[in-house]
Amino acid sequence: VSRATKRGAAADVHWLSPQEAEAWQALALVAFQLAGPLDSQLQRDSELTLFEYLILSQLSMAPGRTLRMSELAVLAFGSLSRLSNVAKRLEQRGWLSREPDPDNGRYTRAVLTKAGWRVVQDAAPGHVEAVRHLVIEPLTEAQLRALTEIGKRLQKSIQDTTTRAPDL
Amino acid sequence: VSRATKRGAAADVHWLSPQEAEAWQALALVAFQLAGPLDSQLQRDSELTLFEYLILSQLSMAPGRTLRMSELAVLAFGSLSRLSNVAKRLEQRGWLSREPDPDNGRYTRAVLTKAGWRVVQDAAPGHVEAVRHLVIEPLTEAQLRALTEIGKRLQKSIQDTTTRAPDL
DNA sequence: AAAGATTGACGCATCAATCTTA
């Protein structure tokens, strides 16, 4: 992609076709509106943000209920610094603890506490039900399969854009 | 959905099947990670947040470059109060102006200024290119068509959940 | 009474800078 087109006049731009625009609009709706309802449900029923829930949930499924901070950040779809800030609060609430990895001191291991385990167990049913109602039930099996493949494709492009110094 | 299952024991819960979980994971990745790169691109190249861009962009396409605040909020995928807060800042930057609707005083009309128009024109090429690279190019035409239909289905469930007092 | 809109306080995300270990 040349710099000329990047900041160029409108004539140079490869605008979206009607079909492309329609698909993007459909995806944007989902991408920008899906988190809201899930967040609300968790806030209301479990006093958790969606991000906090994802952190606790991932830990609860990990071997030894333990994960490195950097691994956990990826699994919870957040940055390491965001996780670090939230982990401090969760630690204060007594739901996780952090310790330096004994094998390699620059890693930090996040461990779900017993109290944290109970919190996830209690929150999970309502969250799963919300997910089922919001995204599983409205779609056919074929659409779910298509969605899985689409997600995998997009995962690559998003990963590439965020990892390598994003040039666009 | 009975209250019993909502806060019930784990045994009552309709957990996601492996296929459902895979589809949800794929969608979650997109839903939670797509905004970031688009926001970064706009911040870096145009000093705009994604939400600000969507506001200006929708206005630029509207007849008379004018929309009611409540209509604009829906088109930009945000709440009315969020829009109201951001509109104040955009007004201070001289990119939009607000006026009471002469026909019906409880509506407020947001109007894109000449300066605002120039800002969108300048930001649009880079944003479209980012969208194309992130979501259009990685997908086949069939996937784009499937995505459009999936988005429409989910739009309904999301709408229903956020409109009517969300019970889950 | 209800719809449209606004406000401001509070809480969280982001970003750059920093620190530590390897």
Next chain:
DNA sequence: TAAGATTGATGCGTCAATCTTT
């Protein structure tokens, strides 16, 4: 020198309360 992690300031989103117009 680089990877992993943390920190704190700044800015924005959320939410409840409020105001106006119909």
